[in-house]
Amino acid sequence: MRAFLQRLNPRAYFAGSSAPDTTPYELVPESEEELGDSIPLLPSSSTQSLDKQLEQIAPRRRRRKDYQCASPALFAGIALGGLFAAVVVLCVLLFLRQPPEEHIPPPPPPPPPVSNTDMSDPILAARAHVAALRARQPQTLVHAASRYSLKTGRSPPRNYDLWFQFAREHGCLVDEYDQIYRDFKPFYQLAERDPIFFQRMIDAASKMMANDAKEMGRYEIKNGKVIRPEGKPTSYWDTEPLTLGWFSHILPDLTVIINGKDEPRVVFDVRQTGDAIRDRALKLTEQNPFEVSPHPTYTYFYNKPGCTIMRSKDGFPDVANDDSAFFLSSAKTQWTEDLYPILSMTKVSPCFADILFPIEYYYTRSWWSRKFGHENNIAWNDKQEKIYWRGTASGGQIFDDNWRNFTRFKLVDKSHAHPDLLDAEITTFADELCMGRPECHRDQIMAEYKITGALTPKENAYKHKYLLDVDGMTFSGRFLGLLRSGSLVFKMTVFEEYFNEWLRPYEHYIPVAPDLSDLFEKLAWAKEHDAEARMIQERGKAVAGGIVTDGQNDCYFALVLLEWARLQEIARNATAGHH
Numbered sequence: 001m002r003a004f005l006q007r008l009n010p011r012a013y014f015a016g017s018s019a020p021d022t023t024p025y026e027l028v029p030e031s032e033e034e035l036g037d038s039i040p041l042l043p044s045s046s047t048q049s050l051d052k053q054l055e056q057i058a059p060r061r062r063r064r065k066d067y068q069c070a071s072p073a074l075f076a077g078i079a080l081g082g083l084f085a086a087v088v089v090l091c092v093l094l095f096l097r098q099p100p101e102e103h104i105p106p107p108p109p110p111p112p113p114v115s116n117t118d119m120s121d122p123i124l125a126a127r128a129h130v131a132a133l134r135a136r137q138p139q140t141l142v143h144a145a146s147r148y149s150l151k152t153g154r155s156p157p158r159n160y161d162l163w164f165q166f167a168r169e170h171g172c173l174v175d176e177y178d179q180i181y182r183d184f185k186p187f188y189q190l191a192e193r194d195p196i197f198f199q200r201m202i203d204a205a206s207k208m209m210a211n212d213a214k215e216m217g218r219y220e221i222k223n224g225k226v227i228r229p230e231g232k233p234t235s236y237w238d239t240e241p242l243t244l245g246w247f248s249h250i251l252p253d254l255t256v257i258i259n260g261k262d263e264p265r266v267v268f269d270v271r272q273t274g275d276a277i278r279d280r281a282l283k284l285t286e287q288n289p290f291e292v293s294p295h296p297t298y299t300y301f302y303n304k305p306g307c308t309i310m311r312s313k314d315g316f317p318d319v320a321n322d323d324s325a326f327f328l329s330s331a332k333t334q335w336t337e338d339l340y341p342i343l344s345m346t347k348v349s350p351c352f353a354d355i356l357f358p359i360e361y362y363y364t365r366s367w368w369s370r371k372f373g374h375e376n377n378i379a380w381n382d383k384q385e386k387i388y389w390r391g392t393a394s395g396g397q398i399f400d401d402n403w404r405n406f407t408r409f410k411l412v413d414k415s416h417a418h419p420d421l422l423d424a425e426i427t428t429f430a431d432e433l434c435m436g437r438p439e440c441h442r443d444q445i446m447a448e449y450k451i452t453g454a455l456t457p458k459e460n461a462y463k464h465k466y467l468l469d470v471d472g473m474t475f476s477g478r479f480l481g482l483l484r485s486g487s488l489v490f491k492m493t494v495f496e497e498y499f500n501e502w503l504r505p506y507e508h509y510i511p512v513a514p515d516l517s518d519l520f521e522k523l524a525w526a527k528e529h530d531a532e533a534r535m536i537q538e539r540g541k542a543v544a545g546g547i548v549t550d551g552q553n554d555c556y557f558a559l560v561l562l563e564w565a566r567l568q569e570i571a572r573n574a575t576a577g578h579h
Helices: 010-016 033-037 046-055 072-076 081-097 121-133 141-151 162-168 178-193 197-209 240-245 276-283 298-302 325-329 409-416 442-449 457-465 479-483 519-528 530-546 550-579
Strands: 024-027 062-063 216-222 226-227 256-261 386-393 421-430 464-470 488-492
Touching: 010 464, 033 457, 033 530, 046 121, 062 457, 121 141, 121 488, 121 530, 141 162, 141 178, 162 409, 178 197, 178 276, 197 256, 197 550, 216 240, 226 240, 226 530, 240 550, 298 325, 386 457, 409 464, 421 464, 421 519, 457 464, 464 479, 479 488, 479 530, 488 530, 519 530
Parallel strands: 386 421, 386 464, 464 488
Antiparallel strands: 024 062, 216 226, 216 256
């Protein structure tokens, strides 16, 4: 059964592909106005309006160079001069009717190695950091395919050549997608034993969602066009089709399930050893999938393989599940313990087996994006040397006084105890914390923490040299915006996101323990090592602004879907072979 996963020489793989080095057709992009102006600043609730926008983001035309003049052999066989002249005239007319060629300019060559840059200048050093990242990317399709095969042990998926061309056009990274390979590896392993498994799970999810979508959307790509789900199954029902429309023209036909919740959905530790866990993965055990909803969730996670988190990865481990509101008392559940392929915004490994993808928060062209109203206009040395945070009292469901362990409440407690080091306030209260239960003591909590609902301008963050990003219900969607602000970001999270390979702790931001116990210690380091702290800040800003772009997000999302489509293709081929 390994035939369909055989290792192929990259050159051999592309021998029958459309683009070994150049394609026999040109991808003709729409103008910036045609694409950019089709995205509204605010979401539209009109289905008809959405359909029109999807039509505007149509697959790019593929125009073959079919215009050819008559061959010399034809002229050799023509004896009469008049007939010869007529043919010449005809060729000229055809040439004049031919539309002008539209050439996509090749991407600029990688910048030369930085040799004379003053590395003590944090801005120049950050630019050199990004330039070095880009310079190490494969520059040819064969090189990119070779790197892919080296890392995964398989040939690239169908349409990888089109993806590579798309990546080059949009200035994307080509060789930094290990997260995708990890997310899909268990499904490829299972495909060796049961090649129809992946499609069978998609069909099972689709059948369930026909009656109750459970905040998941089923999207189809057919002939390069996006077919959105019926109704409004998720909060992103009107924006995700627009996002898919930017790169659907390079995708094969597929059907994908996208989770609309902030929380991951698939509780399955694929790192358990032995054949028993693989046998378990291949079976559907739940009569009602996505209905696992324990409350509170602390005991459930503590007893699940792979679902304990640690305060530190070094030394003797200290369990930190009670430091995370999600693990302590998740606000939203509806999980499954069967291994469904689901695209999700975030997860905790190895507890969850969801497949990560870029969510709308991280597209600057999306109205979901956490944008600042204007650029940072305060110099680094003029900023206040304290940590700043404002946010919602989100976390988990409140039972008794468990909320005192939620990160955001503990953060404000620290701020009140050390106002000279930390300025943190909760501005609004998330109703999901109480779910309408009177024993939640909502009013008492709001009074104690002076939660008035009054919002502060996001740009107030610019006044502070240090900004903090902490988990809420799950991940915080403001991380990239904070990195781009011009202040040093401290980050507390137990969650993974798609960009973890590109934004690394101590290189682009300062990590903080789940219980915030090392926050002031790391603040003291930043104050004592201002030049190094500034260097981290500038590197984070450079990568968040210059690497994690909308185009890069599209490249990541598209490669996820190429892997997804290949697993569906494996299932189709296996099904056809049985008939």
